Amino acid sequence: MWRIFTKEKGEIMSIDIEDLKVQGVKINYYYICKRKLWLFSKGITMEQNSSRVESGKIVHENSYKRMKSKEVLVDDILKLDIIQGDYIREVKISSKMQEADEMQLYYYLYYLKKVFGIEKKGTINYVKEKKQDELILTSDIEEKIEKTLIDIKYICKQLYPPKLEKLPYCTKCAYYEFCFAKEEI
Ligand code: SF4
Numbered sequence: 001m002w003r004i005f006t007k008e009k010g011e012i013m014s015i016d017i018e019d020l021k022v023q024g025v026k027i028n029y030y031y032i033c034k035r036k037l038w039l040f041s042k043g044i045t046m047e048q049n050s051s052r053v054e055s056g057k058i059v060h061e062n063s064y065k066r067m068k069s070k071e072v073l074v075d076d077i078l079k080l081d082i083i084q085g086d087y088i089r090e091v092k093i094s095s096k097m098q099e100a101d102e103m104q105l106y107y108y109l110y111y112l113k114k115v116f117g118i119e120k121k122g123t124i125n126y127v128k129e130k131k132q133d134e135l136i137l138t139s140d141i142e143e144k145i146e147k148t149l150i151d152i153k154y155i156c157k158q159l160y161p162p163k164l165e166k167l168p169y170c171t172k173c174a175y176y177e178f179c180f181a182k183e184e185i
Contacts (some may be wrong), residue, residue: 015146015149015150017111017114017115019153020146020149020150020152020153021075021077021111021149022077022149022152022153023076023077023078024077024078024079024104024107024108025040025104026040026041026152026156027100027103027104027107027145027148027152028097028100028101028103028104029100030100030103030148030151030152030155031097031099031100031103032097032100032169033167033173034155034162035161035162035163035164035165035175035179036173036175037152037155037156038155038156038158038161038162039161039175039178041155041156044175044178046174046175046177046178074111074112075111075115077111078107078108078111078112080108083120086120086121087120087121087122087123088105088108088109088112088120088121088122088123089122089123089124089125090104090105090122090123090124090125091124091125091127092124092125092126092127093126093127093128094126094127094128094129095126095128095129095131095133096169097169098133101124102124102133102135103144103145103148105122105124105135106122106135106137106141106144106145107145107148108122109121109122109135109137110137110141110142110145113137119137121134121135121136121137122134122135122136122137123135164179166180
């Protein structure tokens with residue numbers, strides 16, 4: 001059991017990482033749409049129907065071929081795309097979902113630090129914008145990740161998904177038909 005002590009409202013509380021750890025993709029979905037997170041947590045996956053996911057895979061394969069590295073799976077929950085020296089590197093098509101992408105990578109950095117004692121930095125390359133962001137884990141970000149993990153556990157435990165709310169990117173989401181089927185009849 002990995003127990004980590006963190007500050008919550010000025011008080012020290014303990015976080016059981018073993019109990020709260022999740023796949024990195026759930027952190028990503030949490031910051032995109034909590035309903036999407038819930039659907040995914042119940043095993044409802046529709047990503048195979050999404051052209052966005054398909055183009056993401058192509059970018060992923062082409063970029064990583066050039067970098068000559070291979071994916072590393074840690075504890076079946078972290079998928080580290082590129083490890084280069086002090087850095088964990090990710091490649092994304094665009095920065096439209098920047099917060100979600102960043103929080104997923106921060107979670108990887110957090111997990112490596114807390115569980116394995118390995119301290120790394122992160123970079124995200126955004127192909128469309130041709131820009132690179134550097135990510136450094138701070139204590140504020142660690143706290144944000146811990147709150148996120150607690151909230152994810154709460155959301156995934158619920159019997160019903162969070163209320164449907166139309167978001168600007170719903171039409172691009174793999175769950176669009178699932179969420180809005182009635183509206184199209
Ligand atoms: S279609 Fe919209 S509401 Fe439904 S899961 Fe996707 S982002 Fe969330």
